[in-house]
Amino acid sequence: MEELASRSGTAGTAAGTRTGVYRNNALGRLKRDKWLYVLLLPGVLYFIIFKYVPMWGILIAFQNYQPFAGFWRSEWVGFEHFQLFFQNPDFFKLLRNTLILSLYNLLFYFPVPIVLALLLNEVRLAIFKRTVQTLIYVPHFISMVIVASLTYVLLTTEGGLVNELIVKYGGEKIDFLASPDWFRPLIILQLIWKESGFGTILFLAALAGVDAEQYEAAIMDGASRWRQLWHITLPGIRSTIVILLILRMGDILENGFEQIYLMTNALNREVADVFDTYVYFMGITQGAFSYSTAVGLFKAVVGVVLIVASNWLAKKFGQSGLY
Structure with a gap:
């Protein structure tokens, strides 16, 4: 039992060490390439604002949508x-x-x-x-x-x-x-x-x-x-x-x-x-x-x-x- 616990502890320590290394490497890459990520930001924002956010609009396909009632108060009609x-x-x-x-x-x-x-x-x-x-x-x-x-x-x-x-x-x-x-x-x-x-x-x-x-x-x-x-x-x-x-x-x-x-x-x-x-x-x-x-x-x-x-x-x- 002691040997099993020792092995478990060693494995947990190794896993924690690997996680820490990965995290440090990720932070290091982020810090090293920060200006590349800054250049990436406008494109990401474009897709979020103009592509993903408007996808909420598909809700009205399942509603009897009334503009004055809005998304949540319009009647749901399913398919x-x-x-x-x-x-x-x-x-x-x-x-x-x-x-x-x-x-x-x-x-x-x-x-x-x-x-x-x-x-x-x-x-x-x-x-x-x-x-x-x-x-x-x-x-x-x-x-x-x-x-x-x-x-x-x-x-x-x-x-x-x-x-x-x-x-x-x-x-x-x-x-x-x-x-x-x-x-x-x-x-x-x-x-x-x-x-x-x-x-x-x-x-x-x-x-x-x-x-x-x-x-x-x-x-x-x-x-x-x-x-x-x-x-x-x-x-x-x-x-x-x-x-x-x-x-x-x-x-x-x-x-x-x-x-x-x-x-x-x-x-x-x-x-x-x-x-x-x-x-x-x-x-x-x-x-x-x-x-x-x-x-x-x-x-x-x-x-x-x-x-x-x-x-x-x-x-x-x-x-x-x-x-």
Whole structure:
């Protein structure tokens, strides 16, 4: 018994010593890197104030929220708003439109920044490379209102450049802006033009981290540029592609309110209505705050589930994933 007590005492002393060492090391690192933590503070405060504190607002998804009554005095209705949403005849139309746009996004927009980055990586003339990079970055900083206005000027049937060219070469005018068949292609083309250049930044950074010695060894073995691309370059940025794809899966029900809203009109609304615009119309124009919050919470939960599932699937195939 005495020996057991002695061992327990020794173990407790050792554990206490380790805890003290860890605490001292943590305090030492905090003191040593204090200015780095000071620089970190604005970002932390931003997320706390603008991301985490507003999450209390999801409470109204389970209430019949009345602004004059506030959060705590409004009537609690549980999942009533979710039931109304799922039973709404527009639910499947909204889901279909949202998923089709997201599928187009994955198929046509997502690969474009990768292809651009690979092409730019092969350019050896530095001046030309920087010029092209600048030109394709610029649209990212243009407001979506300006993009929609440019689209209107180019495609309108009343003097639009594209339709004038079609007529000049013997064709008939096409009402791009009002046609439901053209709505989704226009949205994806706008997205590609505006964001694909800026999206190359991460892939170019990943390409810069690929070991140059692998290329040298491949050249010595007689590998062509295509073989180098397939066996060295793409595997080198595969983890970046997978991570961005996982994050994109979390936004599968997010199509961007501003762009969709600006391009929607009475003639293409049947294919243009998505969850983002539905939340706006129900919450802002009709004042159904609790109902629109329930719709937004549904989107968020689906996004989290898809991120977790995509991350699990990526790990099953041997990728690192997000965590």
